[in-house]
Amino acid sequence: MPLTTTDTTISDFEEVFKRFKSENSQNQLKFLLFLADKDPSTSLSWCPDCNVAEPVIYEKLKASEKDVVLLRAYVGDRPTWRNPSHPWRIDPRFKLRGVPTLIRWENEAAIGRLEDHEARLGNKIDALLPSNLSVLLQQ
Numbered sequence: 001m002p003l004t005t006t007d008t009t010i011s012d013f014e015e016v017f018k019r020f021k022s023e024n025s026q027n028q029l030k031f032l033l034f035l036a037d038k039d040p041s042t043s044l045s046w047c048p049d050c051n052v053a054e055p056v057i058y059e060k061l062k063a064s065e066k067d068v069v070l071l072r073a074y075v076g077d078r079p080t081w082r083n084p085s086h087p088w089r090i091d092p093r094f095k096l097r098g099v100p101t102l103i104r105w106e107n108e109a110a111i112g113r114l115e116d117h118e119a120r121l122g123n124k125i126d127a128l129l130p131s132n133l134s135v136l137l138q139q
């Protein structure tokens with residue numbers, strides 16, 4: 001099924017996130033993916049885990065039986081992310097501890113998440129998809 005992505009940064013996140021949440025469709029899954037910024041000269045992230053996880057995440061989400069809407073939120077450069085007061089670290093909706101972080105969003109809440117090294121594991125990503133989510137929530 002189709003994978004639709006939208007990108008955002010700290011500066012425009014609330015506006016973009018509001019639109020993301022307002023999109024309603026019965027046959028649609030919503031995910032947030034928090035990533036480290038990319039270096040424009042190399043197109044690679046400063047975060048090695050992000051570079052490994054991204055292709056796996058996209059492959060798995062594209063293979064979903066439902067349409068997937070993915071909001072990619074870029075946390076900033078390394079010094080910005082390392083700040084303990086980073087807005088997404090202290091935001092009670094997300095409580096980020098690391099990047100990449102993949103969050104399944106439904107009914108105004110995170111109903112599943114993978115952080116750091118877990119976000120690159122295909123079987124863990126599969127567990128966030130609807131047919132497998134009940135197994136993940138029981139763990």
